[in-house]
Amino acid sequence: AVQNNPHTTLITPKAPVAANTHGGRAKCLQRLVRLDMPVPRTVALSFDAVQRIAEGQVPDIAAILEQFDAEALLCVRPSSEDPDWGGPGAVLNIGMNDARYLDRSADMGAEAAAALYLRFVQSYALHVARLDPDVFDDIETDGREGLSLYLRAYEDETDEVFPQDRGEQLIGVLRSMARAWDGTSARLLRQAKGAPADAGLGLVIQEMIPGVGQGECGSGVLQLIDPATGMPQITGRYLSQSQGRDALGEGVAALYLEKDERGPSLEDVAPEAFADLKANAALMREKLREEMQVEFVVQNGQVHILDGVRVPRGSRAGMRIAVRLAEDGIIPPQEAVMRIDPHSLNELLHRQVHPDAERDVLATAIAASPGAATGRIVFTAAEAQASAARGEPCILVRRETSPEDVRGMHASVAVLTEKGGITSHAAVIGRGLGLPCIVGASEMRFQTKKKLLNAPDGRVFKTGDILTIDGTSGQVLAGQPEMLEAALDDCFQTLMGWADAERDIAIRANADTPADAQTARNFQAEGIGLCRTEHMFFDPGRLTVMREMIFAQTPSGRAAVLERLLPMQRQDFVQLFRIMEGQPVCIRLFDPPLHEFLPTTRSGQRELAEALDLPVSDVERRVEAMSEYNPMLGLRGVRLGVTVPEIYDMQARAIFEATLEASKEGAPVVPEVMIPLVSAKREVELVKTRIDTVAAEVATEQGQEFDYRLGVMVETPRACLRANEIAPHSAFLSFGTNDLTQMTYGLSRDDAGRFMSAYVNLGVFNEDPFHVLDGDGVGELLKLGAERGREAQPDVTLSVCGEHGGNPESIAICRALGFDYVSCSPFRVPVARLSAAQLAI
Ligand code: PEP
Ligand code: MG
Known part of the structure; x- marks a missing residue:
């Protein structure tokens, strides 16, 4: 029945599944199936099917369940057209109930089976029954005892016993996920990431490989690169007796994947599974023409591939990934060139605030010249030059800059002005010098005569205080966050060479x-x-x-x-x-x-009078006459x-x-x-x-x-x-x-x-x-x-x-x-x- 329904499709190599009807995840899973990877049975629901569920139609649950073993536990994950648009969180272990808990206890032990059941009760209670998260706050035990407390709390809150029928559970989960997609905050969030107003959601229903049980069992994620740099290196984590993304949780004793001096690895505990996983990941990279994060489960020593998603990356890693794929002959150089957003080069050509650094943002204004720099505040060009002479990096803070300030700008590591736009003096000179620059910061108060800078939150900064200018984002930051150096490496040169050829x-x-x-x-x-x-x-x-x-x-x-x-x-x-x-x-x-070259301040005019051997009044008059x-x-x-x-x-x-x-x-x-x-x-x-x-x-x-x-x-x-x-x-x-x-x-x-x-x-x-x-x-x-x-x-x-x-x-x-x-x-x-x-x- 499922095969005949265009909206509910068992993923097979030939099934009609496309990113614009069933979402990116469904399409990716189909590619993995075509590559003959050990992917658990998966059914994809189309955008239309999910939309109808959101509107209240009951899905043909029998047709879906027909595709799976009667005993199988299921999980449901979102599949939007572009994975970056997000979607509701995955729900695992659908099908867990009292009877199955007893069956599973017999083969995996009661504690492990209770953990699976408890996890499901918890997410069902939150997402489907929409109970307050604090309902379970007082329950501190887990395992069997925790499970019965959870089930009791569920009954108390809902006046119903926890649903025991897998079909009923699945309908509840599908409906809650379909509706979550229509919620206002989800909508705003994805539109901010560029999704159109009518973006659809697909769902994939997959047979659960539990990741707990006898023999070596567990779950994890693997990448063939370091996601921060894009350099080849197996990264990721694995956690025995775990599910989903547990291995990535904070404070868990997860293993490295490859043999590692820092601690035990999957390669140590299950070398064959590791080798198999690595081979699948390499195949995925080659055939999907992309660096992928592989989500996997080991069940009794056997590897199962649950999913692959594009490795999330910064611009640095993005460039190296594209260049390496082209160098390995996986994509043509032209495609590598097309994959890099030109704007993102700004991040590579300049020092940046480290993406993980804490930002104490004082104000945000016009990002006039990219890059970031930290230094001590100075309010005049002369102070900037004196500071540079002492070898102290400084930030020139002016209401606006004029030609008289250029020497001071040269001596500074960054410039901040109250006035001006993207082509004002400070902005043009800043870009020319490769100097981070923020202009138009009018929400701050520039008391340059008193040599004070007031932040909107009331903090006051004076000469010598430390500021960081992030000219890439336009943020003025207090203090000194960690920085990332510019990356004009071989990889950059290679890509630019390919670009020039076109x-x-x-x-x-x-x-x-x-x-x-x-x-x-x-x-x-x-x-x-x-x-x-x-x-x-x-x-x-x-x-x-x-x-x-x-x-x-x-x-x-x-x-x-x-x-x-x-x-x-x-x-x-x-x-x-x-x-x-x-x-x-x-x-x-x-x-x-011409008058731009004349001094505007009284002391400047006095100096000029001295140099020209003229009375100050003459100088004043000429300046006035030329204005x-x-x-x-x-x-x-x-x-x-x-x-x-x-x-x-x-x-x-x-x-x-x-x-x-x-x-x-x-x-x-x-x-x-x-x-x-x-x-x-x-x-x-x-x-x-x-x-x-x-x-x-x-x-x-x-x-x-x-x-x-x-x-x-x-x-x-x-x-x-x-x-x-x-x-x-x-x-x-x-x-x-x-x-x-x-x-x-x-x-x-x-x-x-x-x-x-x-x-x-x-x-x-x-x-x-x-x-x-x-x-x-x-x-x-x-x-x-x-x-x-x-x-x-x-x-x-x-x-x-x-x-x-x-x-x-x-x-x-x-x-x-x-x-x-x-x-x-x-x-x-x-x-x-x-x-x-x-x-x-
Ligand atoms: C211009 O006006 O576009 C230009 C390049 O000259 P300037 O910015 O020096 O006025
Ligand atoms: Mg001009």
């Missing part, structure tokens, strides 16, 4: 300093897609020269100061070109508003290049002189020079003319020709719309999606953090558009810009160099538009390489 869009890195460039190379970026030159002026020595330049009153005065900046810039570029060894390097001309209502939309980028052209002239000269110098020793360098914040063709014409002139001058002076490519950074909506006019003057168009997002939404990238989570929670935005490229709006502008640019100049190189370049969803958009490359922070290069490969497979 990829069809290039990946470059945004790198401002030689250290960034080196990181970019280590992660095998194919060049630098954005060098933000202004970051080279944050060095305290240079900052002063920069400020002198800004304060220069006349073109000749400015020219004199620029003369001093020139060799510094040239040296920066020579270093970059040398590190990149002939790979493309795209240098963006000066972009930020803008909306600096991000003011005098910056190409607008500076047009109105104060000497700065770009100096930078172009530094680039070209460095080009000739670096070309002497290796492959000829072909620098790329990029003009930021363009919105009109005329801007490009003006700047291009001057830069071409500088190039010609340098070539004449040095008697040496060289090539360079001049391109435009497309980061205003108008530049996208007018790309057809701009492209003819440009060798490349690189979309700066940070500013483009800011300007398309009219949404300040530095202030959006304050309300972004509310906007995402209310569904106004699906995601933070500074994090995941907005395909509908900003993406449309990218598309228009790319089409119009290509129309006017078919071989123009197209790319994205905003922070989106490292985000898998955004890379998909760029690839679909046929872009040549994306460029992202060096530490995100591996994520980008892997996601690009997955898009191509």
Whole structure:
């Protein structure tokens, strides 16, 4: 009867059982049956059958029981489509009753039989009769005496004797499990794990192999790897005279599986069973193409395989498992590449809080740069540098950061700010440096003048107190939890090699300093897609020269100061070109508003007055005069290049002189020079003319020709719309999606953090558009810009160099538009390489 019923199916090699009708567990059991493994008889109930039971229909219990020996005990386990969605707990020993207790006592001893019965009474009472768990609290004995106390308590509470009929018991269990799946908390729990609202539950009914009795009996689980690392090693536990997952219980004297110096093992007590188990596990790995946790029972020395589930794993183990399966020829390398979630690489590339560590969470805010670090709190960049000089790791805590803080950030192990979003200054610099960073922590109070940080729970932290910043989760933690080191091992390199073989869009890195460039190379970026030159002026020595330049009153005065900046810039570029060894390097001309380089504090202004030999009032006045209502939309980028052209002239000269110098020793360098914040063709014409002139001058002076490519950074909506006019003057168009997002939404990238989570929670935005490229709006502008640019100049190189370049969803958009490359922070290069490969497979 069962075979004819599509909803209630005996699992045989040919039975119609599928994960989307009967659940993953049923499907997996069928695979094990097909492999001829010693799996006890199993009947699978489909999602439909279980749904009907939940609605009150009585299942055809006779048809189910027909499949099992009249004497057999049964167990029922959940089988949802994706095992990660969970389900009600297993119920064991269904069929136990007074008569069977007597039979079993005769062959396994009364104590053992009582234990089986008691276990069943207990779970039946809780799950089916829905008694309070505390009903049995006072019963301290187990064994025979415990059993009669349990049965009496059951009778007292329910006014019924414990049901003796196996069919009635089974109906009760099936119904309670079917209904548990429909409960609100189960529903919320699985939806949080990605299950659809109508996810179904299947159930599997399996003959119990008791795991207790004569000879060697027991139960356990086995894995062929260490689940923490993914390294090959037999792990798991076995407990004699036990059932279910008893061997994993805390405080039980379980055995190791393989011979082990630390204590007795299954291999010692039952070598044949162990060998058999190992062979079955290896077969399962090979045929199911996955590292499995094998649930098994030994009954009188014989192994039975009850189930196999995917070994639960962290990202580290996940990568090693995939690579080893491919290396063993079990899966193709492409599949190994597909199995790794690119986001999970972030966990491998940085130190992390150990997954098992206790977390004393003070606040949760925007996770702006991944990784975790512990250090002492400092409130100023100067303190950070002093702390680093003492060799003490420190965490820089600021309301927000500005260029003046960059040195302090370099000296810190992590950064925490009150303000800002995913593309604010602290976030961008943090990612560039690979420094864990949390921004927008506005639920904490930043009393930076008083040098106090208040947590929402009332705790107050001062300079020198220890904090941990978990930039992966966005959690600010008190104290020093245990950490897990980064894992850039052979296995990572192998996987990335496979990924690169598939990829069809290039990946470059945004790198401002030689250290960034080196990181970019280590992660095998194919060049630098954005060098933000202004970051080279944050060095305290240079900052002063920069400020002198800004304060220069006349073109000749400015020219004199620029003369001093020139060799510094040239040296920066020579270093970059040398590190990149002939790979493309795209240098963006000066972009930020000049006043960002001026001191904001009174003491800073006094220092500057001293350095420039001016009265403080002069400095104050100039700073005041240069301040803008909306600096991000003011005098910056190409607008500076047009109105104060000497700065770009100096930078172009530094680039070209460095080009000739670096070309002497290796492959000829072909620098790329990029003009930021363009919105009109005329801007490009003006700047291009001057830069071409500088190039010609340098070539004449040095008697040496060289090539360079001049391109435009497309980061205003108008530049996208007018790309057809701009492209003819440009060798490349690189979309700066940070500013483009800011300007398309009219949404300040530095202030959006304050309300972004509310906007995402209310569904106004699906995601933070500074994090995941907005395909509908900003993406449309990218598309228009790319089409119009290509129309006017078919071989123009197209790319994205905003922070989106490292985000898998955004890379998909760029690839679909046929872009040549994306460029992202060096530490995100591996994520980008892997996601690009997955898009191509
Ligand atoms: C951009 O605007 O996307 C960009 C890359 O430049 P920045 O972040 O320096 O403004
Ligand atoms: Mg920009």
